[in-house]
Amino acid sequence: MKSLNSFFPLFLWVICFLVFILIFPIGSYSNKIERAALSPSQALEQIPAGELVAGFRLEQPIDWNLIKRVKLNESDTLCIDILLANYGDRNNTGTFSASLQAKYFSQKILLHANQIRDNTYHHFCYDSLPLRNITDRPVTFVLEGIDSPPGQAITAWMTSDTTRGKARLNNQELDKSLIFSIDIVTESNKKRIQAIVLTLLCGLSISILFWPAKLKSQ
Amino acid sequence: MPKIKNIANDYSVPILLISLLFLIKALYLSFCVTPFAAVPDEIGHFAYTQDIAYGKGIPVLSPPSTGKSVISADVMGYVEKTTDSQPAYNWIAQHPPVYYIIAAIPLKIGSLITDDPDILYRLPRIVSALSGALLLLVLFRTFRVIGLDSSRSTAIAAAIGFIPMVSHLSSGTNHDMSLFLFCALATHFFAKYILSKEIKDAYQCAIWLAIASGTKMMTPLVLLVPMVFILILELPRQYRIKHAIWILLIAMSIPMAWMVRNFIYFGSFFYTSGTDRKPALEIALKQSFADYIKSQPVFESTEHLFYGMFGHMAANPNRVFLEYDVLPRHLRFIGVTVGGVPYDVFSTLLFFVACACMVYISMLAWRSSKEKLKFPNSNSLISQANSHLIDCKYKLIPLAAIIFLACYAAIFVSLTSFNSYIFILFSSIPISIFLGIVALPLVFYVTDSTDRIALYGFAITLFFGSIFLYHIYGAYLEEGILRAAQGRYFYPVIPLVILSAAIVLVRLRISKFIIYTGIALLACAELSVYIEQAIPFYLQYY
Secondary structure, three states: OHHHHHOHHHHHHHHHHHHHHHOOOOOOOOOEEEEEEEOOOOOOOOEEOOOOOOOOEEEEEEOHHHHOOOOOOOOOEEEEEEEEEOOOOOOOOOEEEEEEEOOOOEEEEEEEHHHOOOOEEEEEEEOOOOHHHHOOOOEEEEEEEOOOOOOOOOEEEEEOOOOOOOOEEOOEEOOOEEOEEEEEEEEOHHHHHHHHHHHHHHHHHHHHHHOOHHHHHO | OOOHHHHHHHOOHHHHHHHHHHHHHHHHHHHHHOOOOOOOOHHHHHHHHHHHHOOOOOOOOOOHHHOOOEEOHHHHHHHHOOOOOOOEEOHHHHOOOHHHHHHHHHHHHHHHHOOOHHHHOOOOHHHHHHHHHHHHHHHHHHHHHOOOOHHHHHHHHHHHOOOHHHHHHOOOOOOHHHHHHHHHHHHHHHHHHHHHOOHHHHHHHHHHHHHHHOOOOOHHHHHHHHHHHHHHHHOOOOOHHHHHHHHHHHHHHHHHHHHHHHHHHHOOOOOOOOOOOOOOOOOOOOOOHHHHHHHOOHHHHHHHHHHOEEEEEEEEEEEEEOOOOOOEEEEEEEEEEOOOHHHHHHHHHHHHHHHHHHHHHHHHHHHHHHOOOOOOOOOOHHHHHHHHHHHOOOOHHHHHHHHHHHHHHHHHHHHHHOOHHHHHHOOHHHHHHHHHHHHHHHOOOOOOHHHHHHHHHHHHHHHHHHHHHHHHHHHHHHHOOOOOOOHHHHHHHHHHHHHHHHHHHHHOOOOHHHHHHHHHHHHHHHHHHHHHHHHHHHHHHO
């Protein structure tokens, strides 16, 4: 019993360490690496795009020339951060979609309006669209309202800085652009392996410290 | 050769295992994680090592146009990822060669086996990794010397390996880790001498101080001067002058040789520039020291950079100038300082240790004021001063005055440098100033040798910090920006700082469980730094 008690600190450490690893932010042990490809656009004369209710469709072209400044791999995918708003933390309902559309390929992400925080960038990742399928082809980011009623829908912020291309609202070109940034997601086992090796080394080092003193001296 | 049985007697199994795990971690980081040139000044350190390994000898610091101290075209080409790169000026040639001679050994051996730069350029990193692992063992032995038990010694020695900057530097070609090790060895023999009074320990301390001063210009000298001074204070009357001269000569041998070389080549003992570069400001700033620490984040930057800083230097279409270089390079520099929760954990632990030190020094001051006359335990200068002071009727007056001055200095720094929130996080710095000022007179009141070592640690840290501050303040007045506030410049004095902290833990009988919990928090913080900040940073840019 006494020798079992001497293992208590070690046991406590192992439990705490496992909890610590589990509360790491999601992605710490994933094989995905996100790299900034395009910084957020400049917010000039910022106005809301209108409520994302049924029938609302806003298209934002993506300029490959701006993204190609960073090193791209064929298997990389894109994440787009869009500045959205919910009208001062209003209680919104219904759904909307954010899709990335190329000529032959597209991916649509459906989201409930109440998941959007006010004046915050929302991260949309298109992991089913590897760059080999969409690169060098006209690509458009599309925001569509689905079933949010008026007065209970979210919106997106727009800027008069149109250097990244003019947005189209219900097929009409605007002198505005969405406020967005783009990240490139690369899959690499290197990151996961490095994280696991360092975790093991850290765990082992402290476990040696907490190993019962009597057994250490044997 | 030390026998295996002796190693087993001198070191506990846990510290041997922890040191081995640190070596594995540092080597893994060196060869699999840390990109080439990610460690501060790595290209310069590597080029110096390359010069020695390939028989070019010690480079002579000189203007870029003369080409005597250069980073070779192959190294620049490797970083710039081109085949037509030009050599660059190597500012690292200002440093003496001890580390580079050692680092050249794996490079020379490796060059006989392979010519793959991905392997060759990382080979000198083995020396840094080994230095880091040996550092833990030396610290452990030093804590054992002052009477700390094996478990606590293991934990405190391991703590240093969980500081991200230490593991980061252990994974790169640079002289900082070897310097850290040599200064830890000097500190070990320094403590041993003060406790055992065996003269061979004083000489060994002097030898390691000389080797440390032969590793890097300037900072080891700032440790050497007060350490040798204290050794002389602690020497017995018999043969005092003879030993003092020999200790001084041995300690100064390598730095003097380097200074003479500098004088012969450049006409200046402390030559570090190699160019006739003028300061950035035509007219130097006229800012008081108080305004300087108020307007610049001096203490925050130093503590932050001590905990962790990761760099990035890689090929880029942009054209930038390297330090004093003649040509623009296709390179990009990005540095990230470790922040967030891990850093807060480190600062909080540092704050608790500083508080414990303050409690300890207050108790020591109180006890010293009550202490009655005893026969001095040696006939050293310090013991003689001690026996005179203890008997003195007015002994409390200077001590009280110094404590008042120390409080004033600590409060002044706190109020001048930090706003309300940061004040708590960085209060370990004003506390360390308080400790240093109080320790200066208190060493003459305290009869116990172990306590005196702790006080020497506080006092030398204050001396070292003051020189550091004076240096970067001068640089700020000339350049107009905060420069050289690198926490790693404190490495020579850190073994002594940790030793003082260890003595405090012994004296205050801090429980093993508290120490272990602190070390576990440090370890988790370091892991979090690598997984959440360093690795994604590297993979994002390389």
